[in-house]
Amino acid sequence: MEAYLVFEDGDIFPGTWIGTPKKVAGEVVFTTGMTGYQEVITDPSYAGQLVTFTYPLIGNYGMVPGEGESDHPCCAGVVLSELCQDGEQNLGAWLDTHEVPGIAGIDTRAVVHKIRKAGVLRGVIASTPEPEVESWPDPRSLQWVDGVSVKKPVEYPAAEPDAPHIVLVDFGAKASIVNSLRKRGCQVTVVPWSCDPEEVLRRSPDGLLFSNGPGDPKALLPFLQDWVPLVSRIPTMGICLGHQLLALAFGADTERLSFGHRGSNHPVKEVETGKVWITSQNHGYTVRPASVDEKDWQVTHLHVNDGSVEGLAHRHYPVFSVQFHPEAHPGPSDAKGLFDRFLNHVRKEKVVATHG
Numbered sequence: 545m546e547a548y549l550v551f552e553d554g555d556i557f558p559g560t561w562i563g564t565p566k567k568v569a570g571e572v573v574f575t576t577g578m579t580g581y582q583e584v585i586t587d588p589s590y591a592g593q594l595v596t597f598t599y600p601l602i603g604n605y606g607m608v609p610g611e612g613e614s615d616h617p618c619c620a621g622v623v624l625s626e627l628c629q630d631g632e633q634n635l636g637a638w639l640d641t642h643e644v645p646g647i648a649g650i651d652t653r654a655v656v657h658k659i660r661k662a663g664v665l666r667g668v669i670a671s672t673p674e675p676e677v678e679s680w681p682d683p684r685s686l687q688w689v690d691g692v693s694v695k696k697p698v699e700y701p702a703a704e705p706d707a708p709h710i711v712l713v714d715f716g717a718k719a720s721i722v723n724s725l726r727k728r729g730c731q732v733t734v735v736p737w738s739c740d741p742e743e744v745l746r747r748s749p750d751g752l753l754f755s756n757g758p759g760d761p762k763a764l765l766p767f768l769q770d771w772v773p774l775v776s777r778i779p780t781m782g783i784c785l786g787h788q789l790l791a792l793a794f795g796a797d798t799e800r801l802s803f804g805h806r807g808s809n810h811p812v813k814e815v816e817t818g819k820v821w822i823t824s825q826n827h828g829y830t831v832r833p834a835s836v837d838e839k840d841w842q843v844t845h846l847h848v849n850d851g852s853v854e855g856l857a858h859r860h861y862p863v864f865s866v867q868f869h870p871e872a873h874p875g876p877s878d879a880k881g882l883f884d885r886f887l888n889h890v891r892k893e894k895v896v897a898t899h900g
């Protein structure tokens with residue numbers, strides 16, 4: 545069945561429907577990972593976006609139960625070149641089960657060229673080359689984070705005695721972040737993004753983790769000051785959206801990247817050691833370098849390709865954050881040691897708090 549990817553500037557890419565044939569509008573983004581389509585499609589950070597896969601063959605190992613970053617597709621739609629209907633649960637049928645549309649047969653290389661040249665662009669997948677768009681989704685809306693965050697706290701018991709208790713503030717957390725903490729023995733409580741920080745304090749966390757999530761970080765600006773007293777005292781780590789939010793909370797600014805970083809091969813340099821990690825990334829916004837006050841923050845990581853800020857550590861508070869994904873999934877796990885670094889710090893503080 546014929547479908548069209550129509551950009552807001554009028555450019556039309558014809559293809560065929562996959563998943564559920566229903567019109568959908570969103571920001572068109574592209575990801576360059578050669579594997580990991582399941583993790584990408586189920587990553588809550590993609591809510592509201594049309595994800596274009598640059599790897600030409602997608603779907604070739606089906607959908608593997610239990611391997612998703614959540615149990616349903618989170619992106620608004622998918623754009624790909626060739627769909628392979630293989631695997632026990634094939635991608636097209638799985639998308640349809642969840643009523644998510646997609647378009648195949650697209651010259652994805654041309655789509656990427658277009659986005660790289662023009663910067664962020666919105667588009668529609670529709671049955672006609674001249675679809676009507678009632679309204680474009682707004683990345684500054686709270687609906688994205690609200691739609692993917694847990695509605696009430698979810699508790700995971702500790703796997704080891706005396707393990708630290710980490711409260712994960714869920715702006716759209718990937719399952720792999722929870723797993724990375726649980727694998728290291730932690731007790732984890734996942735709380736809704738909108739919860740009262742005072743209520744979090746009553747849960748006696750040893751550490752806080754601000755998760756990844758969809759949309760423009762500035763959508764959450766009105767809520768950030770309430771967290772400052774907590775994150776100034778309790779060891780806190782931020783990942784991706786969480787990194788941007790911590791920067792905003794302490795007075796830095798964020799801005800939109802021209803076309804984002806999405807893929808599994810983004811080189812990031814650790815400033816202190818000069819070591820380069822190949823990292824998994826998925827973000828359209830970044831911390832504005834000129835807004836980072838060197839008196840308060842140390843820039844710990846930089847993107848090798850464009851020099852953008854990839855990591856921050858606060859000089860006065862126990863806060864550090866990274867723009868990339870140490871939990872990987874998909875992608876390399878070069879940076880997974882950051883969870884150990886965080887938990888070592890949390891454990892040290894816990895001992896001090898217990899024994900004075």
Ligand SMILES: NC(=O)CC[C@H](N)C(=O)O
Nearest residue numbers: 756757784785827828829
């Ligand atoms: N993966 C994320 O947390 C993405 C953060 C934010 N929504 C961005 O696009 O920059």
